[in-house]
Amino acid sequence: MNAMLKTAGLSLLASGLIACGGDENQDASVPQNYHNITTHMQGTVFDAVTGARISNDSLKVMLVQGDKYRTAKLNKEYGGDYFISDIPTSTENNVTFRMEATATGYQPVVASVDFMADTNSLQDKNAWRMGNFYLYPLGVSAADMTVTVTYNGEMIEGATVQLQPNTGGNTLTADSINVIAPNNGFQGAITATTDAEGNAVFSGDALVLGGRYQVQILPMSYKGIELGQPAAVNVNIGTDIIHQRVAMADIVPGTNDGLYVAQASNEDDNAINSNGSLILKLSRPVSIVNESLASAALTNATTAVLDSNSQGSEVTVTLSTDGLTLTLQPNFSTTPVSFNGSNSGTADNAMFITYSNLFVRLQDSDTTELYDVLSLVDTSGATVSGRVNVTVAF
Numbered sequence: 473m474n475a476m477l478k479t480a481g482l483s484l485l486a487s488g489l490i491a492c493g494g495d496e497n498q499d500a501s502v503p504q505n506y507h508n509i510t511t512h513m514q515g516t517v518f519d520a521v522t523g524a525r526i527s528n529d530s531l532k533v534m535l536v537q538g539d540k541y542r543t544a545k546l547n548k549e550y551g552g553d554y555f556i557s558d559i560p561t562s563t564e565n566n567v568t569f570r571m572e573a574t575a576t577g578y579q580p581v582v583a584s585v586d587f588m589a590d591t592n593s594l595q596d597k598n599a600w601r602m603g604n605f606y607l608y609p610l611g612v613s614a615a616d617m618t619v620t621v622t623y624n625g626e627m628i629e630g631a632t633v634q635l636q637p638n639t640g641g642n643t644l645t646a647d648s649i650n651v652i653a654p655n656n657g658f659q660g661a662i663t664a665t666t667d668a669e670g671n672a673v674f675s676g677d678a679l680v681l682g683g684r685y686q687v688q689i690l691p692m693s694y695k696g697i698e699l700g701q702p703a704a705v706n707v708n709i710g711t712d713i714i715h716q717r718v719a720m721a722d723i724v725p726g727t728n729d730g731l732y733v734a735q736a737s738n739e740d741d742n743a744i745n746s747n748g749s750l751i752l753k754l755s756r757p758v759s760i761v762n763e764s765l766a767s768a769a770l771t772n773a774t775t776a777v778l779d780s781n782s783q784g785s786e787v788t789v790t791l792s793t794d795g796l797t798l799t800l801q802p803n804f805s806t807t808p809v810s811f812n813g814s815n816s817g818t819a820d821n822a823m824f825i826t827y828s829n830l831f832v833r834l835q836d837s838d839t840t841e842l843y844d845v846l847s848l849v850d851t852s853g854a855t856v857s858g859r860v861n862v863t864v865a866f
């Protein structure tokens with residue numbers, strides 16, 4: 473356990489609980505512009521391990537209100553219960569005080585508490601709040617914590633996992649609705665790398681008992697797929713499970729097992745490629761399935777004609793040795809004619825070629841699923857374009 477931190481364990485159980493006292497004939501619809509609003513606060517101090525009330529004579533709950541140190545009233549009949557009355561309260565959320573709870577044999581709790589009230593629902597000048605404290609016994613250590621990182625059910629080795637201290641919610645709570653933040657600093661992020669089983673283990677000796685951390689998996693490349701953590705994961709050391717699982721997701725939108733077009737030669741819609749070729753770089757290595765299925769069609773062709781002697785003869789598809797780059801090259805039986813200023817009758821005006829039906833399989837997967845490359849998404853999440861502009865408009 474990191475002894476440098478006085479862990480906080482104050483939770484609001486009913487932060488919106490407002491008093492219903494006052495004049496019973498008062499019209500609740502009349503706007504109230506109260507000043508000098510006060511809050512009465514009450515709650516219970518619990519053992520964070522057993523959940524039992526802490527009722528020994530050493531228990532002390534204190535509110536630090538400027539230069540006033542106010543000791544809460546403790547209920548001897550109901551051990552652990554405390555009460556503090558008439559706490560200055562704001563309608564602008566700008567009143568913050570420190571609260572402390574101590575007891576012999578327990579780690580102390582220090583927390584900052586904001587006191588405010590909404591006059592639209594306030595029926596008198598008194599608001600009520602409840603806040604429970606959870607104290608850890610001295611000598612109790614945090615257990616080791618394991619984070620398992622996966623993608624599509626596969627365990628990921630080599631992922632960088634960080635436990636980032638969450639100082640905005642650094643508190644231990646067992647049943648809280650709203651958490652009071654202590655704003656205490658403690659040691660920086662702890663980093664570990666996943667092993668062959670996808671596990672990153674953090675020693676309990678390095679963790680703050682009662683501390684709140686955010687589990688962060690750094691973006692990474694896995695089998696050519698760019699992965700990211702889809703959502704933040706927060707854990708409270710001591711109350712949450714000690715084995716946290718995080719499933720990574722494709723950074724690029726789409727549901728094609730992480731296969732997408734990472735780069736395309738036709739990304740600029742206005743670019744002209746006089747040879748009509750299209751080069752696509754993919755996120756995962758693939759194998760071409762039946763190259764003869766690939767097809768192409770010309771639009772606005774005046775002179776140009778594609779070779780159509782046999783199925784697939786109009787397009788030649790080549791794949792790089794690493795399986796990541798596809799090149800589609802048109803085969804013209806009559807080559808395109810560009811406008812030279814005086815050949816408007818024979819030149820191909822704003823001609824473009826559109827590719828389709830290029831099917832592949834993943835090399836590094838057990839699945840036999842087919843993917844149409846020209847139906848995949850690009851890095852923006854949009855379906856990749858099979859269009860290549862070959863001649864300019866005139």
